[in-house]
Amino acid sequence: MGIGSWAGLWFALGIPLILMMYLLKRKFIDTPVPSHLLWKRVLENTEANRPWQKLRNRLLMWLQILAAALLAFALMRPFLWAEAGTGGTLVVVADVSASMSAVSALEPNNSEASAQTRLDELKREVLADTRQADGALTLIRMGGTPQVVASAADDRAAWNRAVEELETDYARTSYREAISLASAVAEGQKDARIIVYTDGQWSERVDDLPVSVPVEVRRIGGENYRNASIEQFGTEGSRAVGVVANTGNSALEVGVELSGDGKAQGNETLTLQPGERRTVTFDRAEAAEVYRLSLTGQSDDYAADDDAFAFPETGGTVKVLLLSDGNLFLEKALRLSGAEVTRLDLSGNVPTADGDAEASETEKDTGTTASKTPSLPEEQPDIVVVEGELPAALQSGAWGEWLGSAALWKIGGEEASRQPGNRRAELNAHPVTRYLSLSEPYFGPLTEGKPEGLQTVMSIGGRPAIAAGMENGQRALWFGFNLQSGDLPLNSEFPVLVSNATTWLSGGRGGGLGRAVSGAAVEVPIATGAESALWRPLQGAAFEINNGATEAVNENQTSDSSGGTGLASSQIAPGIPGLYAFEQSGNGLDDAPVYLLDVRADASESAAPTAENPVFAAAEVPNAAAGDHRSRLPLTIPLAALIVVIMLTEWGVYRRGRSI
Incomplete structure (x- = not known):
């Protein structure tokens, strides 16, 4: 006999409560009263009676105690061991979590076998164990979302294909949901039993789940586990800092390499003991x-935790x-667009951040700044906006090279200009003119x-x-009119x-x-007008698994909250x-922003598997290696029926008044 949950023992506290009720029960004696004048004295004597009394042998009390004891025992989910047959429904729960992609170390002397993963080992064992099964087979995939891959399959060819097609799921594994699903599938099936194939690397407890059918756990993988993991990685200033940990159970010597845009920038060799963490820093x-x-x-x-990426926010x-x-x-319009603006006054003022600083009084009085070539700003700009003529001093030398490496937006500045024949503006499809009509403003003379x-x-x-177009390998935009010559800056479409x-x-x-776990929800800024999107692999395991191909991995077209076809x-x-x-x-969306995401496997999958059984306590699980094929027969239902019978008997005793 076994116990499914010792937590039900708390309900046994109801037994002393029943005894306390009978100890405090007041006993009254029938007293003949010849006159109502004596009733007051009898009432006073009765009120003076002590509440504590000696327990008497009452049938009603013993029935209540027995019902409370049986109820507490039933809540402990007791069961009996019985021999399990090979027939009936067999529910196979296959662990496909990220840790199942680890190399199996069952046969370290065989180089060919050591290259096989734990998932490969799982497939071989499942196919071998179910080859002679004569009942219906159900396969449940235990990953980020539990899934019934094959339901009550009788076709062995289809069953074999379903097992062979199992793939690793790097998302956060739902262990509890998978066991609950297996129990629900097996419930009510004749001679049903569950077999869980897993490496034991679980991050959730499931031993408290009510499972009413026999459960057997088969461990995959050996005791030796070697793994080094990059736990943290980021950049700050001119440094790159990472944290490397040995999450296995044997010492490792690993190389740590830093690269930027595919070019190596530094490397270091570490020797790590089990459980040791080291911080590495690169300039x-x-x-x-x-x-x-x-x-x-x-x-x-x-290998799923051997890479980490860092990039701007x-x-x-x-x-x-x-x-x-x-x-x-x-x-002001540039700042409203979210840009960081530094203004260099062509009339002679020094560069100013956000237009706050002005030229000194001495410079204004002497006019020396007009003839000077200003110093280069500290940071290289992404866009250079030139309003008017660009001074000759800024068209050559260091300034010329510096400005040539940024996108250029030139506004007006040409002296030779004349009024157009009419004011009608005709727009061509281009990202610059998106959402605009520009039919009202007056633009002035054109170059x-x-x-x-x-x-x-x-x-x-x-x-x-x-x-608009390209100049010297950079994007270029040209306005053939001066903003001060017309009323475009006063128009509501100008900021757009x-x-x-x-x-x-x-x-x-x-x-x-930033960084996200595989299969997790990520908030992405969606461009206006976007109808579909895809995740394109750039580096890491995703790029290598696809043999360097950059085809779409996952389409993300969804409906928005208003029922349209926009992206969520x-x-x-x-x-x-x-x-x-x-x-x-x-x-019409030609230049939508591109966002980078570092996808990582669930960090809990990097740890070494525990020696304890992750599903049920060791005393409750049959030893499959020793050939023990026992199953559990629950006693909850018979005990519940017995409690009902006792309660009916108690009601009959109470009606006859035998215990009063």
Whole structure:
């Protein structure tokens, strides 16, 4: 006999409570009263009776005590061991968690066998154990979401295919839900039993779940487990810092390598004892958009935690250098677009951050700044906005090289200009003119010609007014009119135009979404007009598993809250660890921001498996290795029926008044 849960023993406290009720029960004696004058004295004597009395042999009391004891015993879920047959329904629970991708160490002397994973070992054991089964077979996949892969299968060929097609799930595994699903599937089936195939690396307790059918656990994998894991990784200033831990049970020597945009920037060799953690620090040789920290050298058993990535946070600020004599409307519109603006006054003032600093009084009086070449700002801008003529001093030398490495937006400045034949503006499809009509503003005179190589985006009276394209490998935007010559800055569409221009010139800058567990929900900024999106693998296991291909891994087209076909901001992270880019597309959406995401496997899967059985206590689980095929027969239902009989008997005794 066994006990399913000792927690039911608390209900046995009801027995002393029943005894206390009988100890405190008051006993009254029938007393003949010849006159009502004596009734007052009898009542006083009765009230003076002591509450404590000697327990008497009462049948009603013994029935109540027996019912309470049986109820407490039933809540402990007792069962009897019985021999289990090979027929009936067999429910197989296959653990496909991330740790099942670890290399199996059952046969370390055989190099070919050691290359097999725990999941490969699981498949072999399941197929071998079910080859001679003569009952219905059900396969449950225990991963991020429990799934019935095969239900009551009689076709052995279909069963074998279902087992062979099992793949590793790197999401956070739902162990409790999987066992509950297996119990529900087996409930009510004739001679049903459950077999759980697992490596024992569980992060949840399930021994308190009510399972009414026999359960057997078969362990996969050996006792020796080698694994080093990158637990943390990030960049700060000119340094890259990572934390490497040995989560296995044997010493390891691993190499740690830092790379930026695919170029190696440093490496270090560590010797780690079991449970030891070390912090590694690298001085970055050069700036990069994506940094990767990898474990190399001696390979460990579990590779899903050997890479980590670091990149700028979401929505990196666009840095704009504004070369202008002063244009409050343009400067304010640039800030409204989210850009960080530094203004250099072409009339002679020094560079100012957000337009706050001005030239010194001495410089204004002497006019020395007009002839000086200003010093280069500390940070390289993403966009250079030139309003008017660009001084000759800034077109060559260090300034010329510096400005040539940024996107250029040139506004007006040409002396040769004339009024167009009419004021009608014609827009061409382009990200700069998205959501605009520009039919009301007056733009003023237009210059005689647009720069070569740029495509006309807007024309007025048949003459180019706005053009966009590429110059010297950088994006370029040209306005053939001066903002001060018309009323465009006063129009409500002007901030939208500036925002569109900033977004297009910066290349639709996205940024980093941080780090997420496979299959977890991720909040992504969705571009207006996006109709579909995909996760594209860039580096890591996801890229290598797909043999370097960059095809879409997961489509993310969903319905928005209004019932449309737009993208929802909450997206599901890809299922394979690695570095991904979230790319959006839609009608007229040519330059949507691209966001990076570092997908990691569940961190709890990196730990070494425990020696204890993860499903039930050791005394309750049959020893499969010793050939013990016993099953559990629950006693809860017979005990419940007996309690009902006792309660009916108690009611009959009470009605006869035998215990009063």
